Amino acid sequence: MKRFAIAFSLVVFLLMGCYAMYYSSTLDRTYSGTKLSEVLKNEQNYDMNKPDGVANIIVRENLKRTKSVNAVTAVVFDYRGYDTLGESFILLTAIAGSVVILKSHKKGSDHDEGQE
Amino acid sequence: MMKGKNRQVKDVIVKTAADFFTPIALVLGFYIILHGHLSPGGGFQGGVLVASAVVLIYLGYGYNEVSKKFNMEIIKKNEALGAILFTVFGLAGIIYGSVFFANVFTNIGDVGDLISAGTIMFMNNSVGYKVLTGVGFLILLMIGLLAPDNDN
Numbered sequence: 001m002k003r004f005a006i007a008f009s010l011v012v013f014l015l016m017g018c019y020a021m022y023y024s025s026t027l028d029r030t031y032s033g034t035k036l037s038e039v040l041k042n043e044q045n046y047d048m049n050k051p052d053g054v055a056n057i058i059v060r061e062n063l064k065r066t067k068s069v070n071a072v073t074a075v076v077f078d079y080r081g082y083d084t085l086g087e088s089f090i091l092l093t094a095i096a097g098s099v100v101i102l103k104s105h106k107k108g109s110d111h112d113e114g115q116e
Numbered sequence: 117m118m119k120g121k122n123r124q125v126k127d128v129i130v131k132t133a134a135d136f137f138t139p140i141a142l143v144l145g146f147y148i149i150l151h152g153h154l155s156p157g158g159g160f161q162g163g164v165l166v167a168s169a170v171v172l173i174y175l176g177y178g179y180n181e182v183s184k185k186f187n188m189e190i191i192k193k194n195e196a197l198g199a200i201l202f203t204v205f206g207l208a209g210i211i212y213g214s215v216f217f218a219n220v221f222t223n224i225g226d227v228g229d230l231i232s233a234g235t236i237m238f239m240n241n242s243v244g245y246k247v248l249t250g251v252g253f254l255i256l257l258m259i260g261l262l263a264p265d266n267d268n
Contacts (some may be wrong), residue, residue, distance in 0.1 A: 050243045066187045068153045068233035076158065081206055081217025087160075088243055091250045092199055095192075098257055110210075 134176025141169050149244035155235045159240045163247025170255045179263040182256070190252045198246025205238045 019069050058071055068074040145165030148157035174182050209218035217239075225232035 056148050060175055066219045066236060067227050068236045069228055071237060073240060075151045075159050077236045078219045086244055088202060095250055102257060
């Protein structure tokens with residue numbers, strides 16, 4: 001019964017994930033309600049003649065939306081939050097796996113020594 | 117093979133280097149974590165810098181001192197706490213009426229302050245805490261394999 005519940009819940013999560021992926025692929029690309037295509041259309045508002053024209057766009061939009069001075073941290077933790085979530089949970093998974101493997105490794109070596 | 121006197125001299129040199137570099141690594145790492153939203157760097161980089169203090173203490177003082185100073189169970193629980201905090205700050209975007217991992221509370225502080233930039237700062241600090249405990253735990257685990265198994 002417990003195994004059936006686990007399998008059922010995993011299948012439900014998988015179906016929900018597939019539906020969410022399909023639904024999000026039909027949406028427009030937005031951030032805070034503004035379409036990205038409109039941001040790109042208004043590029044005459046920006047001073048493109050200066051040497052750092054593209055950097056002007058990035059820094060100004062980023063300061064207006066996130067108020068974080070470091071644009072890279074804003075990208076990592078705000079625009080690409082899911083990526084950071086996966087990245088930091090990789091570390092958690094790696095530590096869990098190494099704990100499991102190394103603990104059984106130590107136990108196995110002790111057992112072998114005891115037999116000899 | 118090394119002679120006795122040479123080994124003593126090398127021990128003194130490595131111990132002095134560890135004493136000198138451990139506070140620098142700790143201060144620089146915590147600075148990079150706390151200023152992640154203002155200057156280059158962030159949670160991951162600063163966390164790894166802080167965790168390098170474990171390696172320095174191991175090089176200077178050996179495995180017995182390290183296993184006395186650090187409690188691995190508490191470090192493991194603290195890493196899970198960091199992961200939970202990161203997810204909770206990500207969920208705050210949903211609770212305050214936007215999408216997952218959106219930046220809310222942007223009105224705290226001025227632009228460029230240490231406490232500013234909304235949940236980006238909180239998420240940055242919690243990821244830094246998670247990485248410094250996680251990488252420190254991994255290093256402790258690998259040092260434990262190198263240890264002489266005379267205590268059993």
